[in-house]
Amino acid sequence: MSTSDVKLLGGWPSPFVMRARIALNIKSVDYEFLQEKVGEKSELLLKSNPVYKKIPVLIHADKPICESLIIVQYIDEVWTSGPSILPSDPYDRAIARFWAAYIDDKWFPSVRGIALIAEGDEEKKEAVQEVATGLELLEDAFPKCNKGGNFFGGERIGYLDIALGCFLAWLRVTEKLNNVKLLDEAKTPNLCKWAESFCSDAAVKDVMPETDKLLGFAKVLMARFKAPPAN
Amino acid sequence: MSTSDVKLLGGWPSPFVMRARIALNIKSVDYEFLQEKVGEKSELLLKSNPVYKKIPVLIHADKPICESLIIVQYIDEVWTSGPSILPSDPYDRAIARFWAAYIDDKWFPSVRGIALIAEGDEEKKEAVQEVATGLELLEDAFPKCNKGGNFFGGERIGYLDIALGCFLAWLRVTEKLNNVKLLDEAKTPNLCKWAESFCSDAAVKDVMPETDKLLGFAKVLMARFKAPPAN
Structure with missing residues (x-):
């Protein structure tokens, strides 16, 4: 190729x-x-x-x-000769698609909400709570999906791992910028372990941004976003 | 079964x-x-x-x-022994999924917008325009998808046909209730012909609601929606 x-x-x-x-x-x-x-x-x-x-x-x-x-x-x-990304069983595929759509339609908008809502605003607390609730749903879904493996996809990274895992660096940046805890060892121990496995996977580690580099980028974006419009 | x-x-x-x-x-x-x-x-x-x-x-x-x-x-x-719903070619599948997601994420919310925005409001005109623009995009997509057949899926109803076609009765109800033209023979001739083929298909005709029955249902819903909350 x-x-x-x-x-x-x-x-x-x-x-x-x-x-x-x-x-x-x-x-x-x-x-x-x-x-x-x-x-x-x-x-x-x-x-x-x-x-x-x-x-x-x-x-x-x-x-x-x-x-x-x-x-x-x-x-x-x-590229069917490489490892499969979607599960092979139609029901497992439907479940992976369901949670991936949930992440994009419901969960990630709340993560973005935390960043966009002003400090001290009551809605900010609500957004943090929505993110936490979403992570707890995914924590519950984990043992139903993973079949004993380290990933939602089982022994290997699959569709749902990719759908959620791509947000891990932004989750850490959101935690730092807003002084909140989102991925909590006490409430979502499965996800915390999963996040470690995901970030160190060979297919992921070179494309996952370093938190500090992404934090710098986020600050530049926020400065631009908050700057008064040019005339 | x-x-x-x-x-x-x-x-x-x-x-x-x-x-x-x-x-x-x-x-x-x-x-x-x-x-x-x-x-x-x-x-x-x-x-x-x-x-x-x-x-x-x-x-x-x-x-x-x-x-x-x-x-x-x-x-x-x-149920793989029946006719296929998704196209067999991965690129055609991606295109069908793209437009189906567009319909749900962008286009149908505008259709619903027409119904929910009060008469005379400027936003109502905008929603009508958004619906029309979406239909024109789908009109353009039709000959790229259908490979000479009557449907987006070709000779048979497929994924994108189902994704769009399910809204046809609601589109007619929205036209009647709001006195607007949405599916327009002059602007979207392909879609108008497609809509006829779709509604008379054996898999569709018994589940597509009659416009008048759906209109009655919509009026009941609207009356409920607009009724003052009970104390």
């Missing part, structure tokens, strides 16, 4: 881009990583994802595939 | 429930249709979908599967 055959439009801090990178790593697919500049959108991005104009976009044999979880499923279905 | 092995918790007016029913029809699966009462939630529903407490839920061999598009994929993966 020549590198030019597979391109990924992305950026190192994006959890959604990380999903595609982990899936490509699991399948040992070489790819060209084309990083978008923050606050700019390349011609190639606008052409490849005209509906959302967002990263990640996987370009395979000149055809663009958008939306991170759809990209992960595509990678699993195209 | 005994009917008791497959149960569907649902309700006839729900477009999301219709997705599961069409998929079961395509695969010729007998099922028990357990209709929830409006405004109530059965014990079985609360137990089967504790996270969202929403229909549809498919119960297969006593195991619950939630979320309509996940149910459709599950049905496709379990």
Whole structure:
């Protein structure tokens, strides 16, 4: 596979881009990583994802595939000789898809809420509580999914691991910036152990941003976000 | 397959429930249709979908599967001897999943917006415009998906047909209640023809609600929604 055959439009801090990178790593697919500049959108991005104009976009044999979880499923279905990402059993697949959708539709918006709501605001406490409740649901789901292995996917990282794990660095950054505890050893011991296994996995460790580097990036973003609009 | 092995918790007016029913029809699966009462939630529903407490839920061999598009994929993966619902090619699957997610995340919320925003409000016009723009995007997508057939899925109804088609009756009701034109022969001729083929398909015609019956249901719902809260 020549590198030019597979391109990924992305950026190192994006959890959604990380999903595609982990899936490509699991399948040992070489790819060209084309990083978008923050606050700019390349011609190639606008052409490849005209509906959302967002990263990640996987370009395979000149055809663009958008939306991170759809990209992960595509990678699993195209490079079938590598380890499977989705579970093989249809019911297990449905459960993995259910929680992955929950993470994107309900849980991660609350994580983002913590960052966006002003300090001291009552809604901030609510967002922290929503994140904690979501993690407890996922803690309960873990032993039903993992079949005794270290991962939601069992012995190996799978679809749900990727869907949740890509947010771990942002979770730590959110904890630091807001002085809150989100992933709590006492309440979610399974997830805490899982998070360690996930971050040290061969397919993950080189694409998971260091917390301090991501923290710096987050501070730059926040400064931009809070700056008065230019006239 | 005994009917008791497959149960569907649902309700006839729900477009999301219709997705599961069409998929079961395509695969010729007998099922028990357990209709929830409006405004109530059965014990079985609360137990089967504790996270969202929403229909549809498919119960297969006593195991619950939630979320309509996940149910459709599950049905496709379990009853493999029937016609395929997802396209066989991974790229075509990714495209079908992309537009199905677009419909749920972006397009249908605008349709609902039309119904919920008060008459005369500027936002109502915006919602109508958003719905029209979405339909034009899907009109453009149609010839790229259908490979010369009558459906997004080609010769037969597939995943994207189900994802969009389930909203056709609600679209007509929204048009009538708000005196607007949404599916327009001049702007979206492909979709208008597709809608006719879809509604008269054997897997669809018995589960697609009649517009007048659905209109009556919508009026009851709206009366309830607008009624002052009981003390």
